[in-house]
Amino acid sequence: MSQSQARFLKRGNLVKLGLLALTLILPLLPYVSEYLIHVVILILLYMILALGLNIVPGFNGLLDLGYVGFYGIGAYTSGLLTVHFGLSYWAIIPLAFMNGAIWGILLGAPTLRLTGDYFAIVTFGFSELVCLVLTNEIWLTRGPLGLPGIDPVSIDLSWLGGPRWELMGPEVGEVPYYYLVLAMVLVTVFVMNRIQNSRLGRAWFAIRDDELAAVSCGVNLLTYKVIAFAISAAFGAVGGSFFARWVTFLSPDMFKFWESFLILCMIVLGGMGNIWGVMLGAAVLVSLGEILREILPWLGLPAEVRFLAFGLIMVIVMRYRPAGLMPIPSVARQMEAARVKRKRVKTPGFKA
Amino acid sequence: MLLEQLINGLTLGGIYALIAVGYTMVYGVIQLINFAHGEVYMLGAFFALTFINLLGLPFYLAFLLSMVCCAVCGMLLDMVAYRPLRRSPRLAALITAIGMSIFLQNLAMIIWGSRPLPFAQEAVPAYFEAKAFTLAGVSLSWFQLFIFGVTIIMMTGLNLIIKKTSTGRAMRAVAQNKTMAALVGVNVNKVITITFALAGAMAAAAGIMVGVYYNSLYPTMGYIAGVKAFAAAVLGGIGSVPGAMLGGVVLGVAEALGAGYLSSLYRDGISYAVMIIVIVFIPAGFFGKLIRETKKSL
Amino acid sequence: MSRILEINQLSKHFGGLKALQEITFHIEEGEIIGLIGPNGAGKTTLFNCVAGVDKPTSGQILFHQKDKTVSVGGKKPEIVTGLGIARTFQNIRLFDNLTVLDNVKIGRHCRTKSTFFGAVLHTRAQQEEEKAILDSAQNFLAFVGLSGRDDDVASSLAYGDQRRLEIARALATEPRLLMLDEPAAGMNARESRDLMNLILSIQRRGVTVLLIEHDMKVVMGVCQRVVVINHGLWLAEGQPHEVQNNPKVIEAYLGSGAAGAA
Numbered sequence: 059m060s061q062s063q064a065r066f067l068k069r070g071n072l073v074k075l076g077l078l079a080l081t082l083i084l085p086l087l088p089y090v091s092e093y094l095i096h097v098v099i100l101i102l103l104y105m106i107l108a109l110g111l112n113i114v115p116g117f118n119g120l121l122d123l124g125y126v127g128f129y130g131i132g133a134y135t136s137g138l139l140t141v142h143f144g145l146s147y148w149a150i151i152p153l154a155f156m157n158g159a160i161w162g163i164l165l166g167a168p169t170l171r172l173t174g175d176y177f178a179i180v181t182f183g184f185s186e187l188v189c190l191v192l193t194n195e196i197w198l199t200r201g202p203l204g205l206p207g208i209d210p211v212s213i214d215l216s217w218l219g220g221p222r223w224e225l226m227g228p229e230v231g232e233v234p235y236y237y238l239v240l241a242m243v244l245v246t247v248f249v250m251n252r253i254q255n256s257r258l259g260r261a262w263f264a265i266r267d268d269e270l271a272a273v274s275c276g277v278n279l280l281t282y283k284v285i286a287f288a289i290s291a292a293f294g295a296v297g298g299s300f301f302a303r304w305v306t307f308l309s310p311d312m313f314k315f316w317e318s319f320l321i322l323c324m325i326v327l328g329g330m331g332n333i334w335g336v337m338l339g340a341a342v343l344v345s346l347g348e349i350l351r352e353i354l355p356w357l358g359l360p361a362e363v364r365f366l367a368f369g370l371i372m373v374i375v376m377r378y379r380p381a382g383l384m385p386i387p388s389v390a391r392q393m394e395a396a397r398v399k400r401k402r403v404k405t406p407g408f409k410a
Numbered sequence: 411m412l413l414e415q416l417i418n419g420l421t422l423g424g425i426y427a428l429i430a431v432g433y434t435m436v437y438g439v440i441q442l443i444n445f446a447h448g449e450v451y452m453l454g455a456f457f458a459l460t461f462i463n464l465l466g467l468p469f470y471l472a473f474l475l476s477m478v479c480c481a482v483c484g485m486l487l488d489m490v491a492y493r494p495l496r497r498s499p500r501l502a503a504l505i506t507a508i509g510m511s512i513f514l515q516n517l518a519m520i521i522w523g524s525r526p527l528p529f530a531q532e533a534v535p536a537y538f539e540a541k542a543f544t545l546a547g548v549s550l551s552w553f554q555l556f557i558f559g560v561t562i563i564m565m566t567g568l569n570l571i572i573k574k575t576s577t578g579r580a581m582r583a584v585a586q587n588k589t590m591a592a593l594v595g596v597n598v599n600k601v602i603t604i605t606f607a608l609a610g611a612m613a614a615a616a617g618i619m620v621g622v623y624y625n626s627l628y629p630t631m632g633y634i635a636g637v638k639a640f641a642a643a644v645l646g647g648i649g650s651v652p653g654a655m656l657g658g659v660v661l662g663v664a665e666a667l668g669a670g671y672l673s674s675l676y677r678d679g680i681s682y683a684v685m686i687i688v689i690v691f692i693p694a695g696f697f698g699k700l701i702r703e704t705k706k707s708l
Numbered sequence: 709m710s711r712i713l714e715i716n717q718l719s720k721h722f723g724g725l726k727a728l729q730e731i732t733f734h735i736e737e738g739e740i741i742g743l744i745g746p747n748g749a750g751k752t753t754l755f756n757c758v759a760g761v762d763k764p765t766s767g768q769i770l771f772h773q774k775d776k777t778v779s780v781g782g783k784k785p786e787i788v789t790g791l792g793i794a795r796t797f798q799n800i801r802l803f804d805n806l807t808v809l810d811n812v813k814i815g816r817h818c819r820t821k822s823t824f825f826g827a828v829l830h831t832r833a834q835q836e837e838e839k840a841i842l843d844s845a846q847n848f849l850a851f852v853g854l855s856g857r858d859d860d861v862a863s864s865l866a867y868g869d870q871r872r873l874e875i876a877r878a879l880a881t882e883p884r885l886l887m888l889d890e891p892a893a894g895m896n897a898r899e900s901r902d903l904m905n906l907i908l909s910i911q912r913r914g915v916t917v918l919l920i921e922h923d924m925k926v927v928m929g930v931c932q933r934v935v936v937i938n939h940g941l942w943l944a945e946g947q948p949h950e951v952q953n954n955p956k957v958i959e960a961y962l963g964s965g966a967a968g969a970a
Contacts, residue, residue: 183685184686186679190676326505366520372508
């Protein structure tokens with residue numbers, strides 16, 4: 059075989075191919091319950107969200123605490139367009155993408171010139187405001203009553219004289235949704251990969267590493283940060299649009315700060331900046347949530363305790379493995395430097 | 411009506427100031443947004459509740475005891491969760507802070523349940539309800555005076571500590587430059603611990619007073635109060651203690667007036683909006699120094 | 709020869725500190741000109757003003773292009789780089805966590821233009837541009853003598869190699885004027901000699917060089933003219949050996965009453 063073929067087959071890629079094959083045939087395997095399919099769909103959805111968020115802290119080194127704002131905007135846009143105009147989901151996907159990007163630009167342009175902590179605070183404030191608007195503007199969103207009756211996704215060829223399939227139903231369960239979100243994940247991974255190896259991605263990494271040096275190479279900081287934020291927001295919105303058409307019911311308390319934190323933990327746990335690490339982080343944390351939900355009643359504790367366990371787990375992980383499970387080399391190096399520094403500063407008399 | 415809202419706003423503002431000062435002091439010494447600070451405020455209220463309702467302690471004793479407990483809580487928070495991460499990238503510390511916040515919120519939910527709880531009626535001094543005096547048609551209760559009094563005493567006390575004592579000097583030194591402070595012999599860890607203790611004690615006072623004022627305690631009360639107090643700290647310039655005090659008052663008044671005249675639904679939103687507008691147009695807030703971007707990592 | 713850069717009455721004040729006071733000199737196209745002076749004289753501040761990192765308090769910086777003259781003072785750094793002025797940093801600012809090759813590829817940023825859509829849709833134009841970026845980056849690396857280290861992480865390079873990488877990155881922006889800030893700092897005799905040869909070959913490519921340097925062997929070895937500043941004021945200017953023997957310059961470096969400089 060040719061040299062490039064041989065390189066392609068190295069171990070990492072084989073593992074990825076194997077996993078891909080497994081996910082493709084998963085619903086066809088025996089003993090795979092509807093519940094498992096549901097959980098895997100959830101994992102795949104969070105993978106899209108995590109990959110979207112990864113652009114901002116992972117590729118650009120900026121802290122975004124308000125990602126749930128875009129997720130919520132995307133979900134409610136999708137839900138409202140469906141409920142009021144009966145738009146097909148295939149039209150909604152690009153609309154959600156663009157809408158998310160527009161909101162990303164609107165929020166990012168005035169705020170991305172701020173230093174890191176302030177930017178984080180503003181994104182946090184933004185997502186809280188989004189949640190407040192979703193709760194209070196009852197004429198638009200029905201507020202706390204929630205938005206029910208969102209049509210599931212369907213492939214409608216009736217205008218061509220063909221059949222109409224709904225992606226959810228008694229015989230197929232959620233399996234068609236499974237393949238839909240899997241396809242969306244694959245597209246997302248493809249896009250992230252292509253960006254990473256492009257002029258755009260390099261500009262981002264330059265910004266992350268040293269802003270002054272980046273600027274001296276001709277990179278306009280604000281422009282590129284806004285692009286990053288907009289694309290991240292766009293993916294968040296697309297994830298939200300899928301969520302709306304999958305669970306067919308939305309309510310404002312699904313879009314609280316907790317979600318932003320959860321997705322942030324996924325990318326930090328998995329290894330910030332690393333596409334595969336981030337996906338692993340999503341899989342691990344969603345699974346953890348479900349496992350806790352199952353185990354805790356066995357131990358005689360109410361299921362709500364899983365949030366407590368979750369908080370504790372994140373504290374412990376940050377203490378012992380802050381770089382995450384699959385860190386990119388630069389993050390691993392930073393952690394190593396931090397650990398070494400800690401050991402060195404044991405001079406008596408100074409407790410710095 | 412305006413005067414009444416103004417008085418409400420000042421009362422609220424005093425409370426925000428007490429909590430905001432805690433955020434700003436901790437940020438000043440370790441550049442960390444202590445997300446769990448709101449939970450210390452909440453625990454202050456619940457400790458007092460337990461002391462009063464369960465142990466039957468008198469109000470003022472419970473008040474002081476709760477402040478001490480929360481000072482200890484603050485110190486524990488630093489020693490157990492934040493100190494090990496002193497040299498790690500800031501994002502790890504931030505996630506730890508949020509994690510601790512979630513942990514404490516849910517712990518409180520398990521211990522005290524998630525339904526709102528009131529203070530035992532007999533335990534709270536009865537004269538709190540009574541009107542102290544009337545000013546231009548608006549009456550102030552003794553409790554409102556109590557809140558003003560406690561707030562002013564604590565703010566003044568804190569100011570004295572920071573400006574006049576050697577501990578305060580050490581705190582200011584650590585906030586300016588940790589390494590240099592250590593090199594001149596300041597015990598940086600001790601200073602940070604004291605900062606957390608002071609922040610915790612004041613948050614507890616705020617929590618108890620709010621708990622009595624609304625006579626309703628619930629485990630998530632720390633979250634929203636924490637965010638607003640944080641907005642106040644940012645408004646005043648994060649890292650500046652007088653800024654946090656002023657920011658708290660301004661935000662309290664803005665919220666009361668906004669809720670009264672604009673929209674009570676978006677009462678909480680006013681804090682967020684103020685915070686965003688201030689940061690975008692005057693990033694340093696009232697008294698803060700603009701944080702210069704250095705080549706530091708996330 | 710024509711002038712490429714003119715600095716007229718350039719002043720920069722930081723509050724009460726007068727870092728530069730009415731500095732005036734010019735650079736001819738194609739020459740290698742040295743900027744020397746004791747520590748704290750304002751040399752890096754001057755670089756920062758030209759490069760757009762600091763905004764001049766007053767005065768003009770004129771960059772002469774082929775058909776027009778641009779006033780560069782107060783423009784943003786990325787614009788200045790686009791116009792054709794590149795610089796290196798006193799403390800070497802590489803992209804530590806990126807590879808050697810990526811560092812130079814980023815230098816090509818201002819001369820290329822693919823966007824998000826080109827990257828995602830993998831258009832023919834984008835593919836060709838990526839190939840061009842790769843080729844030119846490798847050429848620049850070969851030019852400074854760093855071939856074969858493409859995938860090494862920048863922070864793992866030896867100090868001297870890091871300097872050369874920074875120069876390669878600056879050259880990748882295709883400057884007409886290259887400003888080097890103490891490139892020989894920390895180098896031994898052999899490394900300095902290699903650096904001098906590199907600077908001369910940069911000149912042979914048609915790039916004008918403005919050089920801040922303390923190492924007098926390097927200054928004497930490559931500079932055709934030298935400008936001396938001290939305490940933000942222009943002190944002297946001329947050919948290297950003239951300046952070296954100028955009593956005011958000697959006094960600035962060694963204190964009053966000193967005679968017979970190095």
